[in-house]
Amino acid sequence: MLISATLNAAINSQIREELGNSSQYLAIASYFDCEGLKLLAKIYYTQSAEEREHAMRFVKFVIDSGGKVEIPAVPAPRNDFRSAEDAAQLALDSEIRTTEQIYDLMTLAIGEKNYIATNALQWFINEQLEEVSSAQARLAVIKRSGPNVLMVEAYLAHGGG
Ligand SMILES: [Fe+2]
């Protein structure tokens, strides 16, 4: 067994967070899809799938380490958004919160001298840089479009990320 009960429990909680983020991105994608903003929707559907992969990566880590996976109940996401900016801000806020959670897991793993876990968690830390920076960039573009979100669709259609 390569994982303590404490770290095992903390990772099971993080599985809930990752699945929750997947649901939240699905809610955001659906919102944009309903608004006819297909390219924005596509970005968030992809994000939703990525969050599920993050959860799966934690599941595999617990199993490989000889721990016990407990799939938690996932809280409902927010389904109402005032605007594209509101949705993109929520996405950024959840990525920042997730980064803090991954840091906490890393702190725990370092404290336990669990270097297999720190190595696995390093992947998530690198991923969070990507996630936060793309969420920030997306929010900035949406803010720049002002009230005309179709400008964002045009930007995305022309290869902007
Ligand atoms: Fe994630």
Ligand SMILES: [Fe+2]
């Ligand atoms: Fe993420």
